[in-house]
Amino acid sequence: MTDQELQARVETISLKAFHQPFRHHAVFNNRLKTTGGRFHPADMNLDFNPKLFAVYPASVTDGIIKHELVHYHLYDHHRGYQHRDHDFKQLLTAVGGSRFAPPLPVNGHQYVYVCTHCGRQFVRRRHIDVRRYACGVCRGKLRLQKTLAS
Numbered sequence: 001m002t003d004q005e006l007q008a009r010v011e012t013i014s015l016k017a018f019h020q021p022f023r024h025h026a027v028f029n030n031r032l033k034t035t036g037g038r039f040h041p042a043d044m045n046l047d048f049n050p051k052l053f054a055v056y057p058a059s060v061t062d063g064i065i066k067h068e069l070v071h072y073h074l075y076d077h078h079r080g081y082q083h084r085d086h087d088f089k090q091l092l093t094a095v096g097g098s099r100f101a102p103p104l105p106v107n108g109h110q111y112v113y114v115c116t117h118c119g120r121q122f123v124r125r126r127h128i129d130v131r132r133y134a135c136g137v138c139r140g141k142l143r144l145q146k147t148l149a150s
């Protein structure tokens with residue numbers, strides 16, 4: 001996913017889940033370690049962890065985007081926008097945002113396989129023989145999408 005695609009995704013989710021536009025910038029930031037994303041009150045921009053977006057499906061990364069948009073929209077409306085605030089907890093639950101960033105792949109090589117039929121992604125520590133193993137969800141054919149080194 002490129003920065004442009006990320007920006008478009010954030011704008012779409014903002015309209016769909018919050019019924020309000022996202023009018024600032026969303027970018028990937030390689031220096032983020034364990035956080036999924038950050039909201040910057042000073043300039044209202046968001047940044048996101050590209051490592052998580054590389055290994056998790058949209059069902060997970062959309063939750064990360066919603067989490068940051070909860071900060072964004074609450075701050076914009078001068079409401080409690082921090083994790084401890086009641087407004088934050090309530091809106092996060094209402095839109096289905098994720099509470100915590102999912103774990104990053106651990107040290108060593110990781111192989112990301114994608115099902116050519118249902119699109120589900122799988123992260124494995126070892127090579128899979130794609131001629132012998134099928135998707136655990138739909139039995140579709142797997143394809144090695146990328147190798148991650150950490």
Ligand SMILES: [Zn+2]
Pocket residue numbers: 067068071083
């Ligand atoms: Zn947060």
Ligand SMILES: [Zn+2]
Pocket residue numbers: 115116117118119120135136137138139140
């Ligand atoms: Zn599948």
